Amino acid sequence: MLLQFHHETQRPLDPGCLLPQDAERSADQPGRAVVDFPVAAVLPAGGSGERMGLTTPKQFCSIFNRPLISYTIQAFERLPWIVMVVVVVAKDNHDLMLNIVRKFNHTKVKVVHGGTTRHRSIYNGLQAFSDSTDSSTPKPKVVIIHDAVRPFVEEDLLLKITLAAKEQGASGAIRPLVSTVIATTSESYLDHSLERAKYRASEMPQGFLYDIIFQAYQRCSEFDLEFGTECLHLALQYCGTNARLIEGPPTLWKVTYKRDLAAAEAIIKETLSVSACIIAEAEEEAVELAKTLQKNLNMMETDVIPCGKESNVQYLSKTRNFIHISASASSSLWVLEMVKCFEDIDHARLYPVVIVWVQLSMTKQSADSQETDEFMALASEVKQRNVLLYGIKIDHSKEWHPVWSSAAVAHLLQAWTCCAFRDALLHTSELEQWQRSLERLGQITLVLIRDRNMALTGQMLHV
Ligand SMILES: Nc1ccn([C@@H]2O[C@H](COP(=O)(O)OP(=O)(O)OP(=O)(O)O)[C@@H](O)[C@H]2O)c(=O)n1
Numbered sequence: 009m010l011l012q013f014h015h016e017t018q019r020p021l022d023p024g025c026l027l028p029q030d031a032e033r034s035a036d037q038p039g040r041a042v043v044d045f046p047v048a049a050v051l052p053a054g055g056s057g058e059r060m061g062l063t064t065p066k067q068f069c070s071i072f073n074r075p076l077i078s079y080t081i082q083a084f085e086r087l088p089w090i091v092m093v094v095v096v097v098a099k100d101n102h103d104l105m106l107n108i109v110r111k112f113n114h115t116k117v118k119v120v121h122g123g124t125t126r127h128r129s130i131y132n133g134l135q136a137f138s139d140s141t142d143s144s145t146p147k148p149k150v151v152i153i154h155d156a157v158r159p160f161v162e163e164d165l166l167l168k169i170t171l172a173a174k175e176q177g178a179s180g181a182i183r184p185l186v187s188t189v190i191a192t193t194s195e196s197y198l199d200h201s202l203e204r205a206k207y208r209a210s211e212m213p214q215g216f217l218y219d220i221i222f223q224a225y226q227r228c229s230e231f232d233l234e235f236g237t238e239c240l241h242l243a244l245q246y247c248g249t250n251a252r253l254i255e256g257p258p259t260l261w262k263v264t265y266k267r268d269l270a271a272a273e274a275i276i277k278e279t280l281s282v283s284a285c286i287i288a289e290a291e292e293e294a295v296e297l298a299k300t301l302q303k304n305l306n307m308m309e310t311d312v313i314p315c316g317k318e319s320n321v322q323y324l325s326k327t328r329n330f331i332h333i334s335a336s337a338s339s340s341l342w343v344l345e346m347v348k349c350f351e352d353i354d355h356a357r358l359y360p361v362v363i364v365w366v367q368l369s370m371t372k373q374s375a376d377s378q379e380t381d382e383f384m385a386l387a388s389e390v391k392q393r394n395v396l397l398y399g400i401k402i403d404h405s406k407e408w409h410p411v412w413s414s415a416a417v418a419h420l421l422q423a424w425t426c427c428a429f430r431d432a433l434l435h436t437s438e439l440e441q442w443q444r445s446l447e448r449l450g451q452i453t454l455v456l457i458r459d460r461n462m463a464l465t466g467q468m469l470h471v
């Protein structure tokens with residue numbers, strides 16, 4: 009299931025737990041059907057990210073403990089019809105890049121050294137396929153060139169770019185301009201402005217018949233290599249190949265400034281928190297609370313399943329957010345059992361998985377220090393496996409008769425005709441307090457899932 013973004017609002021169109029880059033591939037995916045020739049990618053990642061203003065080059069800045077470049081690699085690596093991804097990094101970052109490849113199990117990647125400019129880096133990347141001594145990187149029919157700092161690229165656009173490049177020789181993604189382009193005089197006065205409607209921003213990905221773009225780089229001038237920024241121009245200038253231009257979604261933007269990194273993190277958080285699985289232990293109160301919580305989490309696509317089914321892969325693979333509801337401070341053994349299931353399907357390799365343990369507390373007592381310490385230690389242990397464990401205790405007053413669970417009371421209020429009794433109930437402070445606790449439970453659960461804050465793991469929050 010590919011996660012699609014609305015073309016303007018950029019909100020995820022379909023609930024799904026995975027970024028497009030990670031949607032599970034199946035044999036009948038469109039790309040596999042129509043791409044019957046070898047396609048490779050070159051990701052220039054040899055820059056220093058000066059405009060980001062950080063000591064770490066932006067392609068290695070992390071989101072959820074994972075470098076930005078890993079998200080971009082995944083966007084290509086997950087597609088079966090892309091056979092190789094050449095990543096071009098500065099020599100000093102070679103080992104760092106190899107460690108990223110190992111840690112995130114990027115299996116299609118070859119790392120080569122970049123140059124002093126983006127064009128030189130791209131040229132080095134292309135040369136990796138022309139090294140006849142290295143059979144591990146056979147020459148592709150089509151090569152996609154894509155900045156390593158553009159992490160959000162979807163299969164359907166890559167497919168269009170690839171097929172257009174195969175047919176036309178070159179293709180490129182474009183976006184409407186959001187600012188007018190003007191020419192300035194040497195004294196920084198306005199010389200003239202361009203008619204914005206006639207122009208587009210050249211983005212990435214771009215696709216080329218390998219032989220065309222490689223020949224263009226072989227023929228281009230030193231000036232091009234030093235100061236150029238447009239591969240499509242090289243194909244036209246040196247090979248007479250006019251690129252097919254394809255409009256892409258706003259998510260194609262390049263991470264350049266700090267704000268772009270924050271925007272990328274926000275998009276990843278949003279796409280990771282569109283679904284959840286609520287697991288209810290057997291007690292009636294837990295089941296009732298699960299149903300109420302499902303209603304309160306109306307922002308998400310949620311499944312409610314009985315405890316014991318969570319190890320079922322069909323539930324595990326649908327989301328990275330799990331809410332376990334127990335009516336008592338039951339044993340926490342189920343946490344490690346769940347984490348083992350995640351590891352069996354490699355579920356937390358690319359993105360952190362969230363577990364929120366909601367405990368219905370039948371007494372008003374807060375957790376004792378031993379219980380708190382044990383929970384903190386458990387959270388610390390599972391965090392090593394990229395699982396973020398949070399706790400919420402919701403005080404479930406003993407005064408309540410079990411039948412007066414929130415759902416039962418709501419039903420009673422709707423069914424009851426006697427105003428006096430209904431008013432009495434409505435003004436019962438316990439009921440109002442319980443309703444408020446339920447609302448807070450939904451709000452806090454949503455925030456924990458959305459924010460995936462590493463510092464809050466192991467905390468037992470109270471509502
Ligand atoms: N010598 C270079 C310069 C840039 N790039 C890559 O080209 C992409 C787009 O370039 P840009 O956004 O300009 O990256 P930087 O050059 O790192 O940024 P800055 O100009 O702010 O230093 C980036 O993935 C960058 O790593 C590269 O491979 N080799």
Ligand SMILES: O=P(O)(O)OC[C@@H](O)[C@@H](O)[C@@H](O)CO
Pocket residue numbers: 126155210211212237238239240262
């Ligand atoms: O000049 P920069 O290296 O910042 O960015 C490169 C961009 O110009 C380039 O990725 C697109 O415009 C497509 O060519």
